[in-house]
Amino acid sequence: MTLSPDHPLKDGRTAQSPLITAYRGGRPNQHPIWFMRQAGRSLPEYRAAREGYGMLESCLKPELAAEITLQPVRRHGVDAGIFFSDIVIPLKLAGVGVDIVPGVGPVLEKPIRTPDDVAALPRIDDAIFAPIREAVRIAVEELGTTPLIGFAGAPFTVAAYMVEGRPSRDHLGPRTMMHGDPATWQALMEWTADASGRFLRAQIEAGASAGQLFDSWAGSLGLEDYRRSAAPYSSRALDHVRDLGAPLVHFGTGTSELLGAMYEVGVDAVGVDYRLPIQEANRRLGGRVVLQGNIDPALLAAPWNVLEAHVREIVRQGASAPGHVINLGHGVPPETDPGVLTRLVELVHSI
Amino acid sequence: MTLSPDHPLKDGRTAQSPLITAYRGGRPNQHPIWFMRQAGRSLPEYRAAREGYGMLESCLKPELAAEITLQPVRRHGVDAGIFFSDIVIPLKLAGVGVDIVPGVGPVLEKPIRTPDDVAALPRIDDAIFAPIREAVRIAVEELGTTPLIGFAGAPFTVAAYMVEGRPSRDHLGPRTMMHGDPATWQALMEWTADASGRFLRAQIEAGASAGQLFDSWAGSLGLEDYRRSAAPYSSRALDHVRDLGAPLVHFGTGTSELLGAMYEVGVDAVGVDYRLPIQEANRRLGGRVVLQGNIDPALLAAPWNVLEAHVREIVRQGASAPGHVINLGHGVPPETDPGVLTRLVELVHSI
Numbered sequence: 001m002t003l004s005p006d007h008p009l010k011d012g013r014t015a016q017s018p019l020i021t022a023y024r025g026g027r028p029n030q031h032p033i034w035f036m037r038q039a040g041r042s043l044p045e046y047r048a049a050r051e052g053y054g055m056l057e058s059c060l061k062p063e064l065a066a067e068i069t070l071q072p073v074r075r076h077g078v079d080a081g082i083f084f085s086d087i088v089i090p091l092k093l094a095g096v097g098v099d100i101v102p103g104v105g106p107v108l109e110k111p112i113r114t115p116d117d118v119a120a121l122p123r124i125d126d127a128i129f130a131p132i133r134e135a136v137r138i139a140v141e142e143l144g145t146t147p148l149i150g151f152a153g154a155p156f157t158v159a160a161y162m163v164e165g166r167p168s169r170d171h172l173g174p175r176t177m178m179h180g181d182p183a184t185w186q187a188l189m190e191w192t193a194d195a196s197g198r199f200l201r202a203q204i205e206a207g208a209s210a211g212q213l214f215d216s217w218a219g220s221l222g223l224e225d226y227r228r229s230a231a232p233y234s235s236r237a238l239d240h241v242r243d244l245g246a247p248l249v250h251f252g253t254g255t256s257e258l259l260g261a262m263y264e265v266g267v268d269a270v271g272v273d274y275r276l277p278i279q280e281a282n283r284r285l286g287g288r289v290v291l292q293g294n295i296d297p298a299l300l301a302a303p304w305n306v307l308e309a310h311v312r313e314i315v316r317q318g319a320s321a322p323g324h325v326i327n328l329g330h331g332v333p334p335e336t337d338p339g340v341l342t343r344l345v346e347l348v349h350s351i
Numbered sequence: 352m353t354l355s356p357d358h359p360l361k362d363g364r365t366a367q368s369p370l371i372t373a374y375r376g377g378r379p380n381q382h383p384i385w386f387m388r389q390a391g392r393s394l395p396e397y398r399a400a401r402e403g404y405g406m407l408e409s410c411l412k413p414e415l416a417a418e419i420t421l422q423p424v425r426r427h428g429v430d431a432g433i434f435f436s437d438i439v440i441p442l443k444l445a446g447v448g449v450d451i452v453p454g455v456g457p458v459l460e461k462p463i464r465t466p467d468d469v470a471a472l473p474r475i476d477d478a479i480f481a482p483i484r485e486a487v488r489i490a491v492e493e494l495g496t497t498p499l500i501g502f503a504g505a506p507f508t509v510a511a512y513m514v515e516g517r518p519s520r521d522h523l524g525p526r527t528m529m530h531g532d533p534a535t536w537q538a539l540m541e542w543t544a545d546a547s548g549r550f551l552r553a554q555i556e557a558g559a560s561a562g563q564l565f566d567s568w569a570g571s572l573g574l575e576d577y578r579r580s581a582a583p584y585s586s587r588a589l590d591h592v593r594d595l596g597a598p599l600v601h602f603g604t605g606t607s608e609l610l611g612a613m614y615e616v617g618v619d620a621v622g623v624d625y626r627l628p629i630q631e632a633n634r635r636l637g638g639r640v641v642l643q644g645n646i647d648p649a650l651l652a653a654p655w656n657v658l659e660a661h662v663r664e665i666v667r668q669g670a671s672a673p674g675h676v677i678n679l680g681h682g683v684p685p686e687t688d689p690g691v692l693t694r695l696v697e698l699v700h701s702i
Contacts, residue, residue, distance in 0.1 A: 175647070176649045176652045179653045179661075180652065180653030180654055222627060254570070256608055257626070275571075275608070297521070298521070298522075298523045298526035302531030303531055306530050310530075333523055
C-alpha cells in the first residue's frame with residue numbers, strides 16, 4: 001500500500017517524539033515512558049467510562065475506545081497512548097464466538113482443537129476492522145504529536161486461548177497440539193497470524209505510529225519449541241505491517257531465555273520482563289537492540305524511596321542499550337494507585 | 352538426634368535402590384523414574400479413595416494418606432513413592448486457618464500482611480506432626496525396599512499463599528513485601544522455613560528416604576530477588592534435616608535462570624523444569640550436580656511415538672550428568688491417561 005498524503009508516518013507528526021526517536025535507536029531529549037495496561041482498571045475514569053459496557057463491547061465502540069486510550073495520556077503525561085483493545089478482537093470481529101468473562105478472561109464458545117475446527121475458521125475481510133480504524137482516528141487526532149502504539153496478540157498466545165477455550169496456567173492443549181498434530185497447529189497458527197497481522201495493520205494505517213506484539217504466554221515454551229512452533233508465525237503476523245515502516249516492539253513475560261529469538265522475528269525493540277536486569281538483557285542481545293522495560297510492577301505498591309531507587313537503576317542500566325523506552329516489566333496491576341504512575345512519569349522525565 | 356536402630360537410613364533398607372543410588376551420584380542398574388503428582392487425580396483409585404474427604408482432611412487421615420501414597424507405586428512400578436500431603440499441612444496443623452478449595456487452591460481465612468500478623472503466627476510443636484509420622488510409617492512398611500520421598504514447600508511458595516491469602520498469578524503481595532517491608536518479610540520467611548523444615552523432618556524421621564523441597568512460584572522471581580529474599584530461607588528449611596543424611600532434591604517451575612542458586616541452598620539433586628534441556632541444565636550447573644526431570648507434561652497427551660522419542664532423548668541427555676532421575680518437568684496433569692504413565696515406566700526401565 002502507498003501511504004496517503006495525510007498518513008502520520010508520512011507527515012512525520014510523531015517522528016520527532018521521544019518515543020519514536022528511541023524506538024529508532026536515537027537519543028531523545030527526554031527518557032520516554034509509558035505503561036503496559038495504562039488504559040485500564042487502575043484509573044477511576046476508566047472504571048466510570050466502562051460502566052455498563054462489556055470489555056469487548058467497549059473495544060468496539062470507537063468513541064469509547066478512543067476515550068479510554070486517551071485517559072492515561074491526559075492524566076499521567078506518558079510519552080505514548082497504547083490503543084485500548086484486546087488481543088481477541090480480531091476473532092470477535094471475524095465471527096468467532098468469544099467473550100471476555102470478568103474475573104476469568106477470554107472464553108470461546110467452542111475450543112478449536114481439530115483439523116475441522118481450524119478449517120471452519122472464518123475468512124477475514126479487512127472491512128471488519130472499520131470500528132478499530134475509526135477509534136484510532138479519533139484517538140490520534142487528539143494525541144497530536146504524541147504517538148499512539150497499536151498492538152496485537154502474538155499467534156501463540158491467541159492460539160493458546162483458542163485451543164484451551166479459556167485461560168490456563170500451563171497451556172497444555174496448544175503445547176500438546178504443536179507436537180502431537182503439527183499440521184493442525186500450523187494451519188491454526190497461520191490463521192491466527194493473519195488475523196493479528198491484519199488487526200495491527202488496520203491500526204497503523206489509521207494512524208498508530210508504532211506496533212507492539214504481545215506474546216503473554218511465550219514464556220511457557222522452551223527455546224526450541226518457541227523457535228519452531230511460535231516464532232515463525234509471529235514473524236508472519238508482522239509481515240502484514242513491515243511495509244508501513246512503523247517501529248515494531250515485541251514483548252512477552254517469562255521470556256528471558258527467548259529474547260534473541262524474539263528479536264529475530266524482525267522487530268526494532270524488545271520488551272524485557274521484570275525478572276531480567278536491563279543490562280543483562282542488553283548483553284544477551286549483543287548490545288545492538290533497543291530495549292523497553294522493566295519496572296517491577298510489585299514495586300508500584302512499595303514505599304516511594306524503594307520504587308524511586310529501582311527506577312533510577314533501570315534508567316541507568318538502559319543507557320548502555322542503543323535505545324531505551326522505560327515501561328513496566330509486566331502490566332499495571334488493577335489496584336495500583338494512579339498517583340504513583342503520574343509521579344513515576346515526572347521522575348523519569350526529570351532524570 | 353541419633354538414628355534409632357530400626358531407622359531406614361540406618362539399616363539401609365533403600366540404600367541400594369536405583370533412586371537413592373542415583374541421588375547419591377552413583378550409577379544404578381536401571382534408570383529410576385517417578386512422577387511429580389503421581390499420587391493424584393490421574394488415578395481412578397485416587398478419586399475413589401478421596402470421595403467424601405476434603406484435600407487436607409485426606410492428608411491428615413494416616414491410613415488414607417498412606418494408601419494414596421502407595422497407589423501409583425503399585426500401579427506404575429515407579430522407583431519411589433512421593434508422600435501424599437500438601438505444602439500447607441504444617442500451617443493447618445499449627446492452627447493457621449487454611450483450606451484447599453477445589454478448583455482454586457489454598458485459601459487462608461486471613462492473609463498474613465503486617466508485622467502483627469506475623470507475630471501472631473502460632474509456635475510449632477513437633478507433636479502436631481503425629482498423623483504425618485503415622486502415615487509415613489504405614490506407607491514405608493508396605494514400600495519395603497522402594498524408597499519414599501518426603502517433601503515440603505519452599506518458604507517463598509508457602510509465604511506467597513500466606514500473603515496473598517490465595518493462589519495468584521504474579522505473587523505481587525509477597526514480592527512487594529520483600530522489597531517494601533523487608534523486616535516483616537524476614538520474620539514471615541523464618542517462621543515458614545521452620546514450619547516446612549520440621550514437616551520434612553517428621554517425614555524423614557518416620558522413614559522417608561529422601562526429601563524434596565518444592566518451590567512452585569520461585570520462577571516469579573529474578574535471580575537477585577531469589578538469592579536475597581528466598582534462597583536463604585530454603586536453606587534454613589533444609590537445615591532442619593541435614594543431620595539425617597537423606598538425599599535432598601530441589602525443584603521449582605520456570606527456574607532455568609535460578610538453577611545454580613537453587614543448588615547452592617545445599618541439596619544433592621536439582622529438578623529441571625520442562626523448558627530447559629537436561630544437557631543445558633547440566634552445563635549451567637558445571638556438570639557436577641545430579642539432575643531430575645524433565646519430560647514435558649504436554650507430551651503425555653501426544654501420540655506415543657512422539658512421547659517415546661522425547662523420553663529417549665531425555666534419558667540420552669541425562670547420561671552426561673553425574674546422576675539422573677527421570678521425572679516430569681512439572682506435575683502430572685489430572686486428565687492424564689494413567690496407562691501412558693505405566694508404559695513410560697516400562698520404557699525407561701527397558702532403556
